Amino acid sequence: MAGKFCVSLTSAKDDPDKATVAFVVANAAVASDKETLVFLSTEGVRLSQQGYADDIREEGFAPLKDLMENFVKAGGLIYVCSPCFKRRKLDEGKLVGGATIVGGAKLVEFLSDGAPCITY
Amino acid sequence: MERQALSEEMERTLKLLADLEGLRGRDCKRCASALCHHEALFSLSMGFKNAPLCCSCLAAEFEREPAQMRDELWSFVLYRPCHRAGWAWANREEGYDPAALPGCLWPYLRKASERHRATESAEKVGEPCESEAWDAGDMACGDLVLELRLRLRAMKPRQILRITATDSGAREDIPAWCRLTGHVLLAVAHPQYWIERKED
Numbered sequence: 001m002a003g004k005f006c007v008s009l010t011s012a013k014d015d016p017d018k019a020t021v022a023f024v025v026a027n028a029a030v031a032s033d034k035e036t037l038v039f040l041s042t043e044g045v046r047l048s049q050q051g052y053a054d055d056i057r058e059e060g061f062a063p064l065k066d067l068m069e070n071f072v073k074a075g076g077l078i079y080v081c082s083p084c085f086k087r088r089k090l091d092e093g094k095l096v097g098g099a100t101i102v103g104g105a106k107l108v109e110f111l112s113d114g115a116p117c118i119t120y
Numbered sequence: 121m122e123r124q125a126l127s128e129e130m131e132r133t134l135k136l137l138a139d140l141e142g143l144r145g146r147d148c149k150r151c152a153s154a155l156c157h158h159e160a161l162f163s164l165s166m167g168f169k170n171a172p173l174c175c176s177c178l179a180a181e182f183e184r185e186p187a188q189m190r191d192e193l194w195s196f197v198l199y200r201p202c203h204r205a206g207w208a209w210a211n212r213e214e215g216y217d218p219a220a221l222p223g224c225l226w227p228y229l230r231k232a233s234e235r236h237r238a239t240e241s242a243e244k245v246g247e248p249c250e251s252e253a254w255d256a257g258d259m260a261c262g263d264l265v266l267e268l269r270l271r272l273r274a275m276k277p278r279q280i281l282r283i284t285a286t287d288s289g290a291r292e293d294i295p296a297w298c299r300l301t302g303h304v305l306l307a308v309a310h311p312q313y314w315i316e317r318k319e320d
Contacts, residue, residue: 106296
């Protein structure tokens with residue numbers, strides 16, 4: 001069952017339902033022994049900030065903060081789109097654990113051997 | 121305390137420069153080829169002060185490829201102030217620009233059997249490295265690597281581009297882009313990156 005899996009997430013509090021389900025799916029992938037990446041871009045990059053997801057809790061799902069922490073603990077990667085991060089003037093010193101600021105080439109490299117990618 | 125640390129660093133630098141001066145004109149203990157000042161510095165870095173080795177023999181000693189050994193030692197030098205001072209001294213002594221990669225070790229390492237005395241001119245061992253520099257500022261993501269691609273395409277194979285890219289994403293992106301495209305990332309000291317253009 002080895003292989004890679006990418007979840008591209010473009011929402012945060014503007015669509016907490018999507019943000020939550022993205023991490024639920026990512027957790028399913030990492031639990032299935034996939035090398036799993038959540039790529040945060042556009043509004044999604046706000047989730048890279050400590051404390052931001054603390055009050056996101058969608059009915060029927062675990063709190064987003066827990067989902068994100070469990071994802072990283074299980075070995076999941078979080079890439080944060082650099083230009084999206086910069087234009088929102090977010091704080092590099094407040095990145096959540098497991099998050100790395102990257103540009104497009106890093107995402108392309110991850111996907112370059114044909115990894116599937118699902119977008120929320 | 122800061123003054124004391126500065127004084128100790130200065131002392132280390134002076135000692136290193138004196139050791140480098142002491143190795144002037146020495147040959148590799150193993151293959152007897154003439155050592156350049158940069159190789160003398162590498163030998164000091166690796167504790168071979170009394171029996172200095174050329175980069176190729178150092179590589180053999182540590183079971184590495186010569187280019188890999190060179191790049192690892194260069195990274196080692198970049199992160200240590202006194203060694204950086206030694207590197208700058210070596211560049212000056214050999215007539216290289218302080219910011220350039222010296223032609224004695226780049227763009228390729230000579231095999232021991234092909235090496236000549238240091239007194240022979242550099243052109244006898246190959247064309248000197250034509251390094252170029254580009255300050256990309258805070259350019260990022262696709263813009264950065266697209267411009268990087270264009271700049272490298274305009275250069276000749278094995279020439280080296282020093283790029284300054286301050287964007288945080290560059291730390292991950294430039295190495296990834298080099299792996300994807302086949303250009304060789306020689307060294308990184310963010311925000312600076314040294315990339316050797318690949319062959320066509």
